[in-house]
Amino acid sequence: MISFQPSPEERELRQLAREFAQSRLRPHARAAERAGRPPEALAQESRELGLGGVALPEGWGGAGLSQVAACLVEEELAWGDPGLAVALGLREAALAFVADLLGEAPAGGPWEGPGVLLWPQVPDDPLAGSGITWTTQLQAAPQGERLSGSIGAAPGAQEAAWFLIPAARGERVVLLRLEGTAPGVERRPLRRPLGLAAAGWAEVALDGVAVGPGAVVWEGTVRDPAWVRARERARLRVAAQLVGTARAALEYATQYAAQRQAFGQPIAQFQGISFMVAEMAMAVEAARNLVWYGAWRLDRGALPAGGAQALLHARGAALEVADRAVQVLGGHGYMADHPVEKWLRDARALGVAVWPETALEVEAASELGLAPGWVAGGAAGPGPVEGGAA
Amino acid sequence: MIDFELTETQRAVRDFLHWVAEHEIRPVALQADEEGDVPLELLRRLKELGVTLDTLPGGGASGGDGEAPEHQRNRLAVLAAEELAWGDAAVAISLPGAGLGGPPVQLMGTPEQKERFLGIFRDPEPRWGAYALTEPEAGSDVAAIRTTCRKEGDHWVLNGTKLFITNGARASWNVVFATIDPALGRAGHRVFVVERGTPGFTVGRIMEKMGLRASETAELIFDECRVPAENLLGGEERYRQGEGFRTAMQTFDGTRPMVAAMAVGIGRAAYEYTRDRLREELTLSRPIPRYGVIAERLSWMERELHAARLLVWQAASMADQRIPNSKEASMAKAYAGTVATRVCAAAVELLGAVGLRHDRWVEKWFRDIKVFDIFEGTGQVQRLVVARRLFEPYGLRV
Amino acid sequence: MHVVVCIKQILDPEIPPREFQVDPQTKRAVRGRASLVISPFDLNALEVAVQLKERAGGRVTVVSLGGEETPEALRRALAMGADEAVWIRDGALEATDASGTARCLAAAIAKLDEPDLVLFGRQAGDWDQGLVGPMVAEALGWPLVTNVFQTRGENSPLELLQQAEGGYRVVAATLPAAATITNHEANVARLPKVREIMLANRKPITQWSLGDLGLAADEVAPRVVVEALAVPVPEGHCTFIEGETAQEKAQNLARALRELKVI
Structure with missing residues (x-):
């Protein structure tokens, strides 16, 4: 029927997430960034409320709701603080990935404690669109397979009790679960990453695990x-997290422009500023709609769902909006007194290093029927999406 | 609930109009563009088929009385507009009907006027209405129109010039905005229906344009033009504070999503054509250096068009749901206008030099799309509307 | 233990002041863009009720009188831990006042299954009158304790902790009783869990009209007439107090304040 109005239930969830974001995430944002982790009490409360696992099947400890509902919640949490949103959701993000592979009933494991999904994709990926080249290699050996390689920077790797790591096994892909303390696993915490520091980043080296x-x-x-x-x-x-980050920056910049005076009037009166803010608002709206569209398709089992396009768009939009927000605040925007410089760094980090799939343009092009035919194994990945009008 | 599923009716309308666009409109589009005219047989045929782009009165929460809480008109209209523009935008805006002249008559006309002016479209022969607001010296600054009107007995006398009026020459009547006194600004505006053949009303030039060449864009001249008092839309009681100006703007509230949808349609035509040509011409059996660029550019085109389309759908669905949508409607037009222009430019670039050939279509779409960021409120005016909505809660009028 | 909580929706008090407008004709606040929220002290009352249930067992019924958007508030209350919800809805209640509201609520409470305790926010976030709680208690003939922030114990008499100057009082109330609740760090309204929001949607909301309560429209007609309602326009005056020395300035200031009848 085409509608952009969330259902009453979706509104309630979003409202809950917004209140949590406002009252619990915003006040702790900078401290968590300095500490490189969320406060334990906050992590505990977040787990109890269940905001990280809205779409996770109930068997896996989630609420079993739609991805649309989950995206509404993710946007609010990131709006509160992108670093804490990522940090508090790492475990559920990993569980969501394996739940999609294994189904409603949990298997494998154990899954208790903090865990994280690592994505060791090679940045310049010759297989993009029909496969993935990993920075880790699975080698057969007399005593059994061993995994070697490294991941330069991974959020959540510092505190994780277990890792999920994909690897290639010939033409196939396997998803492995490793203990954080397994022999051969070495973690070097990374201090002061560009953004999302609260997520506890580390470099991970695997030596014949x-x-x-x-x-x-x-x-x-x-x-x-x-x-x-x-x-x-x-x-x-x-x-969705990128949309929330962008929206936070948009709202802050709008308020600032309405109040800050220069040349005798609020700077919002200057079209150079007001038009910039208008374009930021359009970028957020457009990005959110693409996320909702993809989530809606995913919920109905349509694959590919448009996730590549939504992520590509959101990466660009969030960076642009956050950058413009700093610009609106001028010199003040550059200072840590205001949150916009943090949100700009967080937006860049989110776009590049959380779910760091590279060459998504090639994935998207494959979905549109333009796959690179020269790749070994031939034809395209997932196949064309329907023409635009759903 | 959040939903992107098309209903059966929506699908049927879209599919039918796509068929019309592909089989009736596309075959004549290039020639119509060359000749600067849409064949009358095509327009008759389209009227027979019931194809119309009649614009809808007002957007947002103001609907008629006694209507169901939610209807489909706006959503259907944008689906229709996208397909027809995909076919050919010049043909789309040349379709018989009241056109932009419809909403003012609907919004302000007395029942007698509505019947007198809108009833003519029941005639099987194609007829047109048109909307004459813009002047040589007054485009975005609507308050500054200089066409004057003065009451003389049972007539009003109009003097001035209107420019860039779509279907202005062929129209059976034009809705004309004039002022009783330029110094009064908006408060002085009056709205008239000037019928063809009214003494003192002549058509000046038909303009030659960069794109939408098949559509008629006219200059209208009013020289002591005597309009009967019954043609003052709404009658004299109607003109309290700024009623005329409000009507002018309300017309656009309803049409903005449709115009944006047309921009998406043109952009989509360019994107699909380019994608299909590249797929054919590039075997991709060996690595080509340009592949990454092609992948990046085409995927960018598709998602930006889809983002624009969703903004259009958002504005239209809110209008149907009677939720105020002024911000979203302006967002849709600004975004679609900007994005579709870039998409068409990229299409020409991706095809290389052959992209300039008239028979390769993309050069025509490049020419056609540009005006969509300009007419019915420039992209800058749209940004201003959005900005106003964003800063309103802070008590600021930007 | 059956605890009843009465809640009310108000215009979000967090909207920017310049967005708050009143209609001089209808003498009411204009809804405008504002969303509706549960009145803050009512949230504290819900928290107190749920904490009592968690300690003493039993159930919580939430009651609200209002228009179309009332179910949203009731669902939030259900998600916080209420077990059942009652929505009193009737066109005749559009124009009612505190006395009419109290009459309805008292009738509704009388219909419920042996309530032990009924809680109200100490005053609503919009009109701040604090009348409904006491009026309901009076109508029911129950003892009322005001400005309570926490309960202790599990049976009658129930200990109610009442805010007092310099500390608090412990009041033992024989049930059934009524209390108005004020905010305190012990009763900050909990955020409902996602799971509870989902479960809340499956709990039933009972709808009662005036007829169901055995009341006629004229019984809830307003007895207080609002003569006028306006947003005060802040005015500023600035007077510089002169004086050669600090002492002189102080004397002149004192004199000016006396003339203004401030002191």
């Missing part, structure tokens, strides 16, 4: 609908 049969959580191909679905959901999650 033993991969026993119990460690293989899932095996399949990149064309498996389950794999496609898991990636789409992960993209939409980050895209």
Whole structure:
């Protein structure tokens, strides 16, 4: 019927998330950034409220709701503070990925404690669009397979008790679960990353880590609908977080421009400023609509769901909006007194390093029927999307 | 609830109009553009088929009385507009009907006037209405129109010039905005229906344009033009504070999403054509250096068009749901105008030099799209409307 | 233990002041763009009720009198831990005042299953009259304790902690009783869990009209007539107090304040 009005239930969830974001995330944002982690009491409360696992199946400890509802919530949490939103949701994001692969009933595991999904994709990926080249390699050995390689920077890697790591096994892809303390796993905490410091970043080095049969959580191909679905959901999650970050910056800049005086009037009276703010608002609205569209498609089982396009768009929009917000505040925007400089750094970090799929343009082009034919294994990835009018 | 599913009716309307666009309109589009005219047989045929782009009165929460809480008119209108413009935008705006002249008559006309002016469209022969506001010296600054009107007995006498009037020459009547005194600004505006053949009303030039060449864009001249008093829209009681100006603006409230939808349609035509040509011409069996650029550019085109389309749908659905949508309508027009222009430019670039050939379509779409960021409120005016809404809660009028 | 909480929706008090407008004709606040929220002290009352239930067992019923958007507030209350919700809805209640509201609420409470305690926010966030609670208690003939922030114990007599100057009083109330609730760090309204929001949507909301309560429209007609309602226009005057020395300035200031009848 085409409507952009959330249902009453979706509104209530969004309202809850907004209140939580306003009253719990905003006040702790800078401290958590300095500490490199969220306060334990806050992490506890977040778990109890269940805001991180809105779309996670109930069997996995979530609320089993739609991805649309989850995106509404993710936007609010990131609006509160992007770093805390990412930090508090790491475990559920990892569980959501494996839940899409394994189904409603949890298997594999154990899944208690903090965990994180690592995504060791090579930035310049010759297989993009029909496969993925990993920075980690699974090697057969007499005593069993071993995993080696490294991930330069991963959010959540510092505190994780377990990791989920994809790896290639010939033409297939496997999802492995490793203990954080397994022999061969080395973590070097990264202090002061550009943004999202509250998420506890680390460099992860894997040196011949033993991969026993119990460690293989899932095996399949990149064309498996389950794999496609898991990636789409992960993209939409980050895209929603980017929209929330952008909206925070937009609202702050709007208020500032309405109050700040220069040349005898509020700076919003100057079209150079008001037009910039108008364009920021349009960018946020457009980005959000693409996220909702993708989430709606995912909820109805349509694959690909448009997650690549939504994430590509949100990455650009959030960066632009946050950048413009700093610009509106001028010199003050550059200072840590105001949150916009933090949101700009967070927007860049979110776009680049959380769910760091590269060459999404190639994925999207494949979805539009323009796949790179020269890749070994031939034809395209997921296949064309329907023409624009749904 | 948040929903992007098309109903059966919506799908049927869209699919039918797409068929019309592909099979009736596209075959004549290039020639019509060259000749600067839409064949009358096509317009007759389209009227027979019931194809119309009649614009809808007002947007947002103001609907008729006694209507159901939610209807489909605006959503259907934007779906229709996108397909027809995908076919050919010049043909789309040349379709018989009241056009932009419809909303003022609907919003302000007395029942007698509505019947007298809108009833003519029941005639099987194509007829047009038109909307004459813009003047050589008054485009965005609507308050500054200089066409004057003065009451003389049972007539009003109009003097002035109107410019860039779509279908102005072929129209059976034009809705004309005049002022009783320029110094009064908006408060002085009066709205008339000037019928073809009214003494003192002549058509000046038909303008030659960059794009939408098949559509008629006229200059209208009023020289001691005597308009009967019954043609003052709404009658004299109607003109309290700024009623005329409000009507002018309200017309655009309803049409902004449709115009934005047309921009999306043109952009989509350019994108699909380019994508299909590239798919054919590039075998992609060996790595090509330009592939990454092609992938990046085409995927960018598709998602920006889709983002624009969703903004259009958002504005239209809010109008149907009687939720005030002025900000969203302006966002849709500004975004679609900007984005579709860039998409068409990118299409020409991706095809390379052959993109300049008339028979390769994209050069025509590049020419057609540019005006969509200009007419019915420039992109800058739209940004101003959005900004006003954003700063209103802070007590600021920007 | 059956605790009843009466809640009311008000215009969001957090909207920017310049957005708050009154209609001089209808003598009411204009809804405008403002959303409706549960009156703040009512949220504290809900928290107190839920804490009591968690300690003493039993159930919580939330009651509200209002228009179309009342279910949203009731669902929030259900998500916070209320078990059942009652929505009193009748066109005749559009224009009612505190006395009419109190009459309805008392009739509704009388229909419920053996309530032990009824709680109200100490005053509503819009009119700030604080009348409804006491009026309902009077209508029911129950003892009333005002400015309570917490309860203790599990049976009758129930201990009610009452805010007092320099500390608090413990009042033992024989049930059934009524209390008006004030805010305190012990009763900050909890955020409902996502799961509870979902479950709340499955709990039923009972709708009662005036007829169901056995009341006629004229019984809830307003007895207080609002003569005028306006937003005060702040005015500023600035007078410089002169004087050669600090002492002289102080004397002149004192004199000026005396003339203004401030002191």
